[in-house]
Amino acid sequence: MTGENQSFKDTGLRGVKVASTRISNVIGDEGKLIYRGYLINDLAKNATFEEVCYLMLHERLPGVRELEDFSSELKRRRGVEDEMIDALKTRPAGSNPMDILQGSIAFLANHHPHPALMTRENELDIGISLIAKMPTLMAAFDRIRNGRDPVSPNSDLGHAANFLYMLTGEVPKREIERIFDICLVLHAEHSFNASTFTARQISSTRAHMFASISGAVGSLSGDLHGGANERVMEMLMEIGSVDAIDDYIRKQFESGGKIMGMGHSVYKTKDPRARILEPMVKDVSELNGDKKWYEIATTLEKKALAAFTEKGKTGIHANVDFYSGALYYQLNIPIDLFTPVFAISRISGWIAHVIEEQFAEAAPKPMLYRPSADYVGEYCGPDECKFVPVEERQATST
Amino acid sequence: MTGENQSFKDTGLRGVKVASTRISNVIGDEGKLIYRGYLINDLAKNATFEEVCYLMLHERLPGVRELEDFSSELKRRRGVEDEMIDALKTRPAGSNPMDILQGSIAFLANHHPHPALMTRENELDIGISLIAKMPTLMAAFDRIRNGRDPVSPNSDLGHAANFLYMLTGEVPKREIERIFDICLVLHAEHSFNASTFTARQISSTRAHMFASISGAVGSLSGDLHGGANERVMEMLMEIGSVDAIDDYIRKQFESGGKIMGMGHSVYKTKDPRARILEPMVKDVSELNGDKKWYEIATTLEKKALAAFTEKGKTGIHANVDFYSGALYYQLNIPIDLFTPVFAISRISGWIAHVIEEQFAEAAPKPMLYRPSADYVGEYCGPDECKFVPVEERQATST
Numbered sequence: 110m111t112g113e114n115q116s117f118k119d120t121g122l123r124g125v126k127v128a129s130t131r132i133s134n135v136i137g138d139e140g141k142l143i144y145r146g147y148l149i150n151d152l153a154k155n156a157t158f159e160e161v162c163y164l165m166l167h168e169r170l171p172g173v174r175e176l177e178d179f180s181s182e183l184k185r186r187r188g189v190e191d192e193m194i195d196a197l198k199t200r201p202a203g204s205n206p207m208d209i210l211q212g213s214i215a216f217l218a219n220h221h222p223h224p225a226l227m228t229r230e231n232e233l234d235i236g237i238s239l240i241a242k243m244p245t246l247m248a249a250f251d252r253i254r255n256g257r258d259p260v261s262p263n264s265d266l267g268h269a270a271n272f273l274y275m276l277t278g279e280v281p282k283r284e285i286e287r288i289f290d291i292c293l294v295l296h297a298e299h300s301f302n303a304s305t306f307t308a309r310q311i312s313s314t315r316a317h318m319f320a321s322i323s324g325a326v327g328s329l330s331g332d333l334h335g336g337a338n339e340r341v342m343e344m345l346m347e348i349g350s351v352d353a354i355d356d357y358i359r360k361q362f363e364s365g366g367k368i369m370g371m372g373h374s375v376y377k378t379k380d381p382r383a384r385i386l387e388p389m390v391k392d393v394s395e396l397n398g399d400k401k402w403y404e405i406a407t408t409l410e411k412k413a414l415a416a417f418t419e420k421g422k423t424g425i426h427a428n429v430d431f432y433s434g435a436l437y438y439q440l441n442i443p444i445d446l447f448t449p450v451f452a453i454s455r456i457s458g459w460i461a462h463v464i465e466e467q468f469a470e471a472a473p474k475p476m477l478y479r480p481s482a483d484y485v486g487e488y489c490g491p492d493e494c495k496f497v498p499v500e501e502r503q504a505t506s507t
Numbered sequence: 508m509t510g511e512n513q514s515f516k517d518t519g520l521r522g523v524k525v526a527s528t529r530i531s532n533v534i535g536d537e538g539k540l541i542y543r544g545y546l547i548n549d550l551a552k553n554a555t556f557e558e559v560c561y562l563m564l565h566e567r568l569p570g571v572r573e574l575e576d577f578s579s580e581l582k583r584r585r586g587v588e589d590e591m592i593d594a595l596k597t598r599p600a601g602s603n604p605m606d607i608l609q610g611s612i613a614f615l616a617n618h619h620p621h622p623a624l625m626t627r628e629n630e631l632d633i634g635i636s637l638i639a640k641m642p643t644l645m646a647a648f649d650r651i652r653n654g655r656d657p658v659s660p661n662s663d664l665g666h667a668a669n670f671l672y673m674l675t676g677e678v679p680k681r682e683i684e685r686i687f688d689i690c691l692v693l694h695a696e697h698s699f700n701a702s703t704f705t706a707r708q709i710s711s712t713r714a715h716m717f718a719s720i721s722g723a724v725g726s727l728s729g730d731l732h733g734g735a736n737e738r739v740m741e742m743l744m745e746i747g748s749v750d751a752i753d754d755y756i757r758k759q760f761e762s763g764g765k766i767m768g769m770g771h772s773v774y775k776t777k778d779p780r781a782r783i784l785e786p787m788v789k790d791v792s793e794l795n796g797d798k799k800w801y802e803i804a805t806t807l808e809k810k811a812l813a814a815f816t817e818k819g820k821t822g823i824h825a826n827v828d829f830y831s832g833a834l835y836y837q838l839n840i841p842i843d844l845f846t847p848v849f850a851i852s853r854i855s856g857w858i859a860h861v862i863e864e865q866f867a868e869a870a871p872k873p874m875l876y877r878p879s880a881d882y883v884g885e886y887c888g889p890d891e892c893k894f895v896p897v898e899e900r901q902a903t904s905t
Contacts, residue, residue, distance in 0.1 A: 151891075154894075170900060324609075329712070333875045336712075336713070374875070477731045502570050
């Protein structure tokens with residue numbers, strides 16, 4: 110069977126290898142995630158988000174001096190143009206932050222002297238700028254919609270702490286800073302997930318970095334992708350107490366619904382990121398002196414896994430979204446910023462993928478993604494329809 | 508060979524059927540394009556863009572009354588919110604209109620009461636609104652960047668004429684209106700091209716219509732896709748006269764370059780849209796009393812085809828972008844609005860595809876596009892890399 114005739118109709122390209130990549134590897138059966146050679150567990154334990162960004166963009170971990178320079182560069186680029194703040198001020202207070210982010214990233218191209226210059230150097234430069242500016246845009250929008258002035262970036266703070274600072278105006282505690290930094294490390298990259306594929310696909314037309322990343326933000330917003338972390342928290346709030354879990358699971362199973370944040374298209378064991386996040390939720394609960402959300406989440410996970418297994422559905426474990434929602438909520442991040450926080454991290458992977466898509470040395474040269482489809486529109490049988498002028502068309506009830 | 512193991516690495520999914528569709532069919536070998544059963548030639552000759560939009564969204568051509576109602580609905584929706592105009596006014600005059608369009612469409616979601624409500628009715632409603640508003644946004648931006656006030660939509664005019672009116676403040680001649688209307692008909696739909704695939708791919712995550720269409724605009728902006736019509740006109744201007752064509756072709760061939768607007772990933776004969784556009788370029792040239800661009804374009808096409816054939820490359824014919832550029836230029840449309848004009852038409856197909864992606868009755872239910880990749884990142888041999896703290900990493904020259 111040749112590629113030309115092979116059909117993957119309606120299977121969402123599952124298992125179809127569309128490219129080779131040096132960026133990350135997801136070993137679903139073993140529950141392993143690897144960023145450019147490094148296990149996610151090692152990175153979460155030891156590295157900062159800045160180090161992971163450097164690894165994504167430069168294919169190796171930085172030395173002391175390199176990390177200092179890279180971090181300084183990110184700090185230097187955090188500010189956004191006054192016109193960007195003016196644009197945010199035109200947006201209704203009820204706007205969804207993901208729509209704001211998607212639009213703002215496209216608009217950031219307006220302030221770049223040569224957004225469409227297709228060199229690796231220029232793409233890298235735009236990428237660093239986007240990593241630096243995304244948190245600023247989101248924090249500014251959150252302040253503006255609440256009738257407050259945006260907080261300027263604070264150069265004394267690292268990437269993670271500065272975002273929380275710009276959101277609240279307060280420097281976060283060290284423990285909170287580290288926990289949030291680990292969240293950014295955990296979400297940075299995940300191979301050819303939907304939003305990353307969108308970024309690569311857009312850039313394969315030779316559209317510029319801003320266009321590709323803006324599109325990826327749109328893709329991430331979907332409930333089957335990044336939007337899920339917001340839905341998880343809404344679910345935990347709907348459940349409200351450990352006692353209500355059995356009832357909730359029963360009702361979901363009866364209505365054919367699913368448990369948000371459970372199950373993954375690649376992992377058939379527990380998502381390694383969920384394994385790391387779970388004890389972090391416990392830590393934050395203890396810091397806050399309220400273990401309610403931790404207890405609901407962990408009990409729900411156990412009971413849902415058992416209920417799925419009883420129904421013969423194995424491998425439906427907690428994924429990354431299951432615990433990140435409960436964690437961000439306890440960091441006092443507004444629920445509709447959970448998915449933007451995902452984006453603020455994943456941008457590092459998206460940029461690495463766009464650069465790989467455009468400049469990989471693989472032969473044959475990567476080309477525009479242009480799949481086929483089966484045309485099944487036999488509106489007039491196997492022949493073409495005969496065009497009849499509007500005046501002569503038979504009236505049909507509207 | 509099963510789907511699970513089949514690899515389409517680095518072939519851009521060419522020939523891989525990812526879905527079944529009732530929307531359009533491109534028969535590359537025969538140079539045929541069919542929209543929902545109708546040949547493009549019949550539609551270009553007889554139908555207006557409004558009729559084609561109705562066909563795209565409702566799967567059949569409208570009756571007299573239906574067309575009247577649909578056209579009125581489009582007219583009623585043309586206006587954009589004052590806040591959208593305010594947002595456009597924050598943009599630098601040198602901004603690329605495709606970036607403006609991508610950002611604006613994401614921002615339009617901010618003004619919808621329930622952008623993420625996933626019903627066919629709501630998606631259709633948003634779709635009609637987007638078809639109506641996109642020309643208004645682009646014309647308004649063009650006026651604003653030139654220091655002029657936007658021109659309000661004119662309800663006496665059809666979709667094609669109204670766009671030209673909002674751009675210039677003058678009602679176009681009947682012949683010009685019809686020519687531009689045909690251009691919109693010709694660009695409305697083209698199966699799983701890159702931007703349409705982007706729209707479907709984003710919506711497969713259950714992201715909303717605005718997010719999907721904004722992403723598609725980003726994809727269309729690339730030079731290997733919609734951006735090509737602008738590059739064609741720049742090429743014709745660089746050539747400047749019929750006498751310079753031989754030299755130009757020779758230089759392009761020597762530098763391994765290509766001739767913009769020649770060749771197509773699906774058509775192996777002349778693009779049927781280019782066949783229809785060519786005599787229209789002649790008509791406009793005659794209306795304008797200057798056949799220069801028509802002569803350069805037709806001569807270039809003939810000579811380039813011959814030169815490709817001589818090199819053994821057959822089937823490199825003019826595609827839709829080859830003649831549309833020369834046509835829009837003679838309609839006094841600014842060059843950087845050529846690709847937005849493409850988008851103003853293609854949106855009708857994008858919306859049909861998003862609705863098909865989300866609501867097609869095909870089984871199994873369409874799912875998120877999530878392909879695989881070959882991980883080739885053996886940074887530390889076949890094993891994972893050992894994490895070394897930053898202080899202990901060997902210095903590497905930056």
